[in-house]
Amino acid sequence: MARVEVGDRAPDFSATTSDGKKLCLADYLGKRALVLFFYPKDGSPICTQEACAFRDSYEQFVQAGADVIGVSSDSEESHRAFSQQHRLSFPLVSDVDGSLRKAFAVPKTLGLFPGRVTFVIDQAGVIRQIFSAQFATDEHVRQALKTVGTVSRTSP
Numbered sequence: 001m002a003r004v005e006v007g008d009r010a011p012d013f014s015a016t017t018s019d020g021k022k023l024c025l026a027d028y029l030g031k032r033a034l035v036l037f038f039y040p041k042d043g044s045p046i047c048t049q050e051a052c053a054f055r056d057s058y059e060q061f062v063q064a065g066a067d068v069i070g071v072s073s074d075s076e077e078s079h080r081a082f083s084q085q086h087r088l089s090f091p092l093v094s095d096v097d098g099s100l101r102k103a104f105a106v107p108k109t110l111g112l113f114p115g116r117v118t119f120v121i122d123q124a125g126v127i128r129q130i131f132s133a134q135f136a137t138d139e140h141v142r143q144a145l146k147t148v149g150t151v152s153r154t155s156p
Contacts, residue, residue, distance in 0.1 A: 004105045006130055010034075010121045011103035015071075017091035018079030023069070025125060033066035033128075033151050034121040035144045038106045040114040042074040042082035042092075050116070050137035051088055057141050058089040066120075066148040071095050073114060107132075116140070120147040 004011065014024040028034045037054065039047045054061075054068050061068050068090040074082070079092035095101055106117045118140040120129040129147040131140055 004119075004127065004130070006127055008127050010036075010119065010125050010127050013100055013103060015093040015095070015100060016076070017069075017093055018076045018083055019091065020076075021091065023091070023093075025121070028067065028121070028123070029125050030123055033064075033123055033148050035061060035066050035068045035118065035148065036071060036104070036121065037068070037116075037118040037140060037144070038071045038095075038101060038104070038114070039116050041072060042078045046116075046135060046137055047072070048082075048086065050140060051082070052086055053138050053141045054090065055086065055088050057145060060145055061148060064145065064148045065123075066144075066151075069093055071100055073098060073101070118144050120144050120151065122151045 010025055012025050016022055039050055041047050051070060058068060070092045073095050076094045079094055083092055104119060106115045109115050115132060117130060117132040119127055122128050128151050131143045133139055
């Protein structure tokens, strides 16, 4: 798996959200920053905490000029239920085959568990931050908000 680093162009991707909408990186280029957070599993306590933290800060991301997308290998049906149960205000993408996780070089934790990594991508498609921490879920949100604020102030 090739490393993806801050300053690299984000890998192009195309995905389907849990509500059946198609999206790709090009949808955001020149318009909005993107916070793409990879998490291990719908419904687990730590993943639920992280998703709800992004939900609770969602308006701050929008006001700062960014959209948020969550990614895990769970099915679209699982994502729909998880999203409805926790009233998530952002789309979830099902990465069942792991292609998106592979494109972004998201490592496994202890070689076993899907990693928890957040990427902040600016309007030009450049990765401005990569934050990886399996248990510091609130820190993913704090770090992403901080970076989005910086990116928004420096973007044309």
